[in-house]
Amino acid sequence: MSKEGAPVLGAGDCHDLRVAVVAASWHEEIMGGLLGGAERALGECRVEAPTVVHVPGSFELPVVAGALAHQGYDAIVALGVIIRGGTPHFEYVSSAATDGLARVATETGAAVGFGLLTCDDEQQARDRAGLPGSGEDKGYEAAQAALATARTLQRIRRREPL
Template identity: 70%
Template sequence: MAGHGAPDIAPVDCHDLRVAVVAASWHTQVMDGLIAGAQRAFADHQVEAPVVVRVPGTFELPVTAAALAPSYDAVIALGVVIRGGTPHFEYVCNAATDGLTRVSLDHHVPIGFGVLTCDDEQQALDRAGLEGSREDKGYEAASAALQTAATLKRIKRGYTA
């Protein structure tokens, strides 16, 4: 079962963090759910003014995240790729994953990975944080990035706990 073993981590105060979201535009219903989930995480973590930038698709997430990363403490990347009858699924998923990882490592900024890679639209809807969804991947991606950004801030100040 997806989500089994997920940590139960309480939100932390992130009011002093600058946060951006880069979100794809394909599959409007799924994307609206992912963005709403991220917004719920921002409220729980006391993020005051997150910036939301929309791009055409998941393939465009890494380059936009790279442009945002120097100015933000965390970037949350939200997208969805649904398997079709061509190999585009593998190409786009690999490019997004590798690109977002590179952005995070190159800029030392956590990138919340909220890219759904699904076999069909129903799987995406089940993970989008909509009413009736089993999972809320927008919330999870935002929370993970915020928790990591808060940890990195403590490390920079000389604290590791």
């Protein structure tokens, strides 16, 4: 695990953005860390009341993210955890969720923050979840990425200098 090369994103004041967080329900403690990190990042950028929607699992993230994008949300933070097991299930769910979230972003033009952990074991997920002792906070990073992308998209749509 390496944070080397990670960008420093400064979305600034985003109080005017409509933001949603879609969070899977599996792996409650890890998801709590991811959601806490996302909420902290949103708070730092003055997003005061993001809509938070819980879904059963990571497979359901794209369909709900898409519905929110169609409702006019500027930024959607997708959070989930998929841990490899002994069957091909991991690959199917990881691929479907990843491809689905990318499709939501490109087809709707909404900024989608990718906070989906796909890990070999639970410890890898804990190390990335922003929990005490974690080396990374992917929930925080996904929220920052969604906000920064939403701001860039606004500038493009307004034909402002980038």
